[in-house]
Amino acid sequence: MSSEAKAAENYVEKPKTLAELRAEFVSGQTKAVDLAASYYDRIASVNPRLNVYLSLTKERALEQAARVDALAAKGDPLPLLAGVPVGIKDVLVMKGAPATAGSKILEGYRPPYDATAVAKLEAAGAVLLGKINCDEFAMGSSNENSAYGPVRNPVDTERVPGGSSGGSAAAVAANMAVATLGSDTGGSIRQPASFCGVVGVLPTYGRVSRYGLIAFASSLDRVGPFAAHVRDAATLLGVIAGNDPKDATSSPAPVPDFAAESDKPAEGLRIGVPAEYFAEGLDPEVRAAIEKGIAALKAAGCTVKPVSLPNTKYAVPVYYLIATAEASANLARFDGVRYGYRSPASETLSDMYSHSRDEGFGAEVKRRILLGTYALSAGYYDAYYLKAQQVRRLLAEEYLRAFAEVDAIVTPTAPTAAFKLGEKTGDPLAMYLADIYTVTASLAGICGVTVPCGKTAAGLPVGMQVLAAHLNEGTAFRVARAVEAAGI
Numbered sequence: 001m002s003s004e005a006k007a008a009e010n011y012v013e014k015p016k017t018l019a020e021l022r023a024e025f026v027s028g029q030t031k032a033v034d035l036a037a038s039y040y041d042r043i044a045s046v047n048p049r050l051n052v053y054l055s056l057t058k059e060r061a062l063e064q065a066a067r068v069d070a071l072a073a074k075g076d077p078l079p080l081l082a083g084v085p086v087g088i089k090d091v092l093v094m095k096g097a098p099a100t101a102g103s104k105i106l107e108g109y110r111p112p113y114d115a116t117a118v119a120k121l122e123a124a125g126a127v128l129l130g131k132i133n134c135d136e137f138a139m140g141s142s143n144e145n146s147a148y149g150p151v152r153n154p155v156d157t158e159r160v161p162g163g164s165s166g167g168s169a170a171a172v173a174a175n176m177a178v179a180t181l182g183s184d185t186g187g188s189i190r191q192p193a194s195f196c197g198v199v200g201v202l203p204t205y206g207r208v209s210r211y212g213l214i215a216f217a218s219s220l221d222r223v224g225p226f227a228a229h230v231r232d233a234a235t236l237l238g239v240i241a242g243n244d245p246k247d248a249t250s251s252p253a254p255v256p257d258f259a260a261e262s263d264k265p266a267e268g269l270r271i272g273v274p275a276e277y278f279a280e281g282l283d284p285e286v287r288a289a290i291e292k293g294i295a296a297l298k299a300a301g302c303t304v305k306p307v308s309l310p311n312t313k314y315a316v317p318v319y320y321l322i323a324t325a326e327a328s329a330n331l332a333r334f335d336g337v338r339y340g341y342r343s344p345a346s347e348t349l350s351d352m353y354s355h356s357r358d359e360g361f362g363a364e365v366k367r368r369i370l371l372g373t374y375a376l377s378a379g380y381y382d383a384y385y386l387k388a389q390q391v392r393r394l395l396a397e398e399y400l401r402a403f404a405e406v407d408a409i410v411t412p413t414a415p416t417a418a419f420k421l422g423e424k425t426g427d428p429l430a431m432y433l434a435d436i437y438t439v440t441a442s443l444a445g446i447c448g449v450t451v452p453c454g455k456t457a458a459g460l461p462v463g464m465q466v467l468a469a470h471l472n473e474g475t476a477f478r479v480a481r482a483v484e485a486a487g488i
Ligand code: GLN
Pocket: 138, 139, 140, 141, 163, 164, 183, 184, 185, 186, 187, 188, 189, 216, 323, 435
């Protein structure tokens, strides 16, 4: 195949692993500068079709790549992610680079600092290619809520890549980055990873600093990695995790060697399968793929048993009350004064606030600000917000009880494979309901990994969600490795 024909392909089945790339740098076979340049070429040819990158940070990337090459030339030890090209979801800030969060209201804003996760990647040698498209303020499940147009799924460009980190998942699937960062508040890493056929990690709440993450719902927001291989996703998590004095909710727990954890065989692990996740609404092809994944875990020596999570049915309303309530408070700061867009046509200050917000925010963001403000208002607070918090606690306790009996819980990541662009945009409720399998872990604060687990007859990827108790990411990686190794 000519190189042109190759570049025309959107989807890359088995990109190189971090270990393979590292060996090439150490031997001198590949230069970081050349690799970065080849990724920019790839982006130039594929981005017009997929709309993944919103802005590129070439100067910073090439400077970093040159630093890596200088180290390699001297024979100095290379840091863990030396020369690895990564992309950053545009809700994480990079000093001096545009940070839009997929919103018009942040147009022109250039933050003066780096998010902690971004700084940690760079300190480990990664080459930061640019900022990646997403749903506006990470609100959505299809990437169709971006003010900068939807991302297309590399596997089938008529379909959504999932959301809100759709661009981060598509970038890895299309080999427009070796790995990416995303954020997950109610499924935004797991669901797009599943739709695009890549690995996505939901770290335990507090495992990764939220400093420099543009806030959606602060009690739920997490930063996590995407990669093509489970072990690489584990390596990335190890780099970005850890306590950060700049995020008071970040966990003081020590960070294990997640990649080494993922190398341990899954044999002997107890796997729970919740009946509530295999009920009405689950696409039969997705069910069949996940059942194959469960069979593979049995074959790998795991014991599989049923667990019960009966409050799952309340999770979507609880999530959409809490997330919108927090969003309505977090988004109050966008007033046309401090950041980005300001409406030009206002006579008074208060007109300027309302015009800037009216013109700057998209329909879904406005819907959520209204919902959240309503749930928090006097007279409704107890009935909605407070009640939701109580059920959230019940959901978390239900998981804790389950994890007393099993080491990990496996479910489908989403009830269907990737849907068509436009299919759900007219029905926000249908879009919300499809988050049923991911919002529970978000509310409970526990961790998980989604790993590719077969395909539908039409060739669309299916993802298996592997959940584990707080700070137990290592176990989720072990299980995910076993599913990956089965090659379903
Ligand atoms: N799809 C969910 C929502 O729209 C989750 C988004 C997210 O995790 N950021 O809120």
